[in-house]
Amino acid sequence: MSRSFSRALRTAAATFGLTALTVLPAAASETILLVQDAAYAPYMSAEGRTATGIWADVINEALTRIEGDYEVALQAVPWSRAVNMVESGQAHGLVGTYYRPDSRPWIGTYSTAPFSETVSVYCRPGVAQADWTYPDDFKGLTFGNNAGFGTPGKAFFDMVEGGLISLQDAPTTEQNLRKLAGGRIDCYVQEQLAAEAVINAGGITGIERVLDTSEEPAMIGFRGTWSGDMAESFTTKMDAALTEMGEDGTIDTIIQTAVGG
Template sequence: MTGIYTVILERIFQNMPDYKVKLTPVPWKRGLKMAKQGKLLALYPPYARPVERPYMDYDMAILDEELAVFCRNEVLTKPRPNWPEDYYGLDIGNNAGFLAGGDAFWAAVKDKKISVQETKGTPRNLLKLIAGRVDCYMNDSLSIRWELKKLQSEGKYDGSSLSKGAVISKEQGFLGFSKVSNDFPYKKDFKSKYLQILKELKASGEIDRIVDKYLQ
């Protein structure tokens, strides 16, 4: 498992010696279903969606995120600063199950002004974008930059053919604790210690240092 949230959470859990934490990758939709059914303690990194996902607690954000759309350079030969109007007629990639893009975007999709292709995971979406199978891809800027760096090191990306387009919104990523996880009697204690350490790392600037190192 890779990614900035994984790095940060591993750093937090190192400071929780009373617990041995296992991070298990699951498809996003399955993870949401498991959280709803109480089959996992917590899931990361959901955005706060208390109406759509009332079965999770959103206590303290791990990171402030910038949701943006990245496109092939030829798509951005003309300026496209306005989301989603400037992207009408394009094919946009999205992580399967992610509620990104905003209401106006999904209304445009419903009206067939924009088409969407959903694929599991950021690396697969970016490979589709690099191959020209979609025009753009929307996700957290940090995640996209990290994966592009990794793909470039693997010889799968030239390092220059994609650019950031419009900023869609500002979001925050959480460790979302399942409200119905009754099989985890230690949840209250675990959650309390997790939130205290996260608060300390934020206050000390450690989270910012992790992010800076992550993107080098």
């Protein structure tokens, strides 16, 4: 591929809000579109129209290890939109999803998980206790959640549906944490590194981490309606690349670099 042609493809991708990660000779019949959250640092973020964060670095490196004629782009959008794009068939893979077969039955294949995330409950001081059982002992409280996130888990959402927990959605982690610090919600369930990065960067006070709820493998979820030779070969090669990166220490290096060691 000529440098000028490669530049042109990247320019076109930027125009439409895409990050052209790897563009190989054009035998592929379609662009494989992966979508991630734009506001879930340090895992997923955006600088202008470019997808950034740990996941973008992981995918970019993985694609350098994949042989074949694939054209791949990564787009960073609000999480609820990313979920909708994969569910509706506008994109092929949801980056950073947890295993949620009940709420996301349209995901047909999950990639190898390059890392796991620790999910924690954050509350205003005095609202909850560390020896509580999650989510049963949190009944009667008002929680925040990132719009479209399934992070709190099925049992939590069953209690919301049953009227035992009140729920308010906000677009980003920072907005939920500021609502919590301001007393507008009682608690908030979020991945520990993502929450504490925002707390530290923003100097947010009046919040305590009460307990950890789970360790969640984070994966790429490919929609079930994407099938055929390209889908099978790409997902298989992506798994192999992610596995290799875990074994040779690349994943650890990416994460350490992102969080400053």
